[in-house]
Amino acid sequence: MNRVVILGTGPAGLTAAIYLARANMKPLVIEGDQPGGQLTLTTEVENFPGFIDGITGPVLMDSMRKQAERFGAEFKRGWVTSVDLNERPFKLQVNGMGEVTAESLILSTGASAKLLKIPGEKENIGSGVSTCATCDGFFYRGKKVVIVGGGDSAMEEASFLTKFASEVVVVHRRKELRASKIMQDRAKQNPNITWSLDTTPVEVMSEAGKVSAIRVIDNATGEEKQIATDGIFVAIGHNPNTAFLENQIKTDEAGYIEVVPGTTKTSIAGVFACGDVQDKHYRQAITAAGSGCMAALDTERFLEGKAVHDWSESLSE
Incomplete structure (x- = not known):
């Protein structure tokens, strides 16, 4: 006992x-x-x-x-x-x-934390892939980062990351965000946030042991492209x-x-x-x-x- x-x-x-x-x-x-x-x-x-x-x-x-x-x-x-x-x-x-x-x-x-389950993601956790903007945002001062997600948490973390990063790119697989209107409006009014909606992440790219880009597919056209980034924050719950x-x-x-x-x-x-x-x-x-x-x-x-x-x-x- x-x-x-x-x-x-x-x-x-x-x-x-x-x-x-x-x-x-x-x-x-x-x-x-x-x-x-x-x-x-x-x-x-x-x-x-x-x-x-x-x-x-x-x-x-x-x-x-x-x-x-x-x-x-x-x-x-x-x-x-x-x-x-x-x-x-x-x-x-x-x-x-x-x-x-x-x-x-x-x-x-x-x-x-829910993960995207795409190649290169799990291998780079702690080396450019993070699930906590509050924990790791400071390390990306003056850098470009990507945040994946479309809910309230993603919008909140995107806004938070602009305190450090020079540019925050929001990647979301749907055309419309799931976040509440007030959270969407706040993020869309932030000049340091750019958008890549209706886009599906398919691979995390890395060079010399650090994240360098995320490969995505445009859901409307099927076109693949790479978004260069120093860090990827996964915010899907x-x-x-x-x-x-x-x-x-x-x-x-x-x-x-x-x-x-x-x-x-x-x-x-x-x-x-x-x-x-x-x-x-x-x-x-x-x-x-x-x-x-x-x-x-x-x-x-x-x-x-x-x-x-x-x-x-x-x-x-």
């Missing part, structure tokens, strides 16, 4: 592990197929407080993991295939480990990693776990959620880490019978 099991090892899960290990809760942390989360795909991280000259994503995650281990957190590699949250102790089926039981559970499984929960916990229509506002409490007492799996707005390493701290404190209070709020309160209250 484990007092607390943490699923996921991004900034949220590792911060929760640090706090709970220091509280002598001996958390068991189950790493998924991508230990360290999305930050392991990022080269330089310059906006995480405390690192004057920046730090690479993999090094930051490795340091957080070692910090949690130092205080007694136990890490095991495995993939959760199913969970039973109908009663405590909770039961988890984990590949390579069998059944794992837990008095409490922290879900920090994150959200995976995210998928929260919640499928394994099999609707046993309350989520929104997109699959993000719902929590009681101001806490990390979910619809099931003893189950907490932190990081991108419950945050579709900020998706930053520092906000994920902060929510991991909240989850650890909420879990500790729950296990000690010192819950701040009545567990019967609904998520809508």
Whole structure:
């Protein structure tokens, strides 16, 4: 029997592990197929407080993991295939480990950025292909970038990127954008944004290990062309990693776990959620880490019978 099991090892899960290990809760942390989360795909991280000259994503995650281990957190590699949250102790089926039981559970499984699934894309993540303008926009000061997408997030990120890039080209496979009118108008009024609509990306081009262009097809004419660029930002949405929960916990229509506002409490007492799996707005390493701290404190209070709020309160209250 484990007092607390943490699923996921991004900034949220590792911060929760640090706090709970220091509280002598001996958390068991189950790493998924991508230990360290999305930050392991990022080269330089310059906006995480405390690192004057920046730090690479993999090094930051490795340091957080070692910090949690130092205080007694136990890490095991495995993939959760199913969970039973109908009663405590909770039961988890984990590949390579069998059944794992837990008095409490922290879900920090994150959200995976949707990718275009075209040649050259995955190979160049971190070398010119990014899924986070807020994280990586600074590195493209004075350069030309492409952003792929047509929704609100794409328009917001395109506008954000103009603070750094000299030109932002929006590539979208439809003639019309999916973004709200106000977001479209804001982007179209920005003189540093140009448009390549009704255009389908088919390949990411690179030279000397860096992105150099994106090859696209004009949907109306079938003509192929290359758009020269220093960076490509993919903004076509995210998928929260919640499928394994099999609707046993309350989520929104997109699959993000719902929590009681101001806490990390979910619809099931003893189950907490932190990081991108419950945050579709900020998706930053520092906000994920902060929510991991909240989850650890909420879990500790729950296990000690010192819950701040009545567990019967609904998520809508």
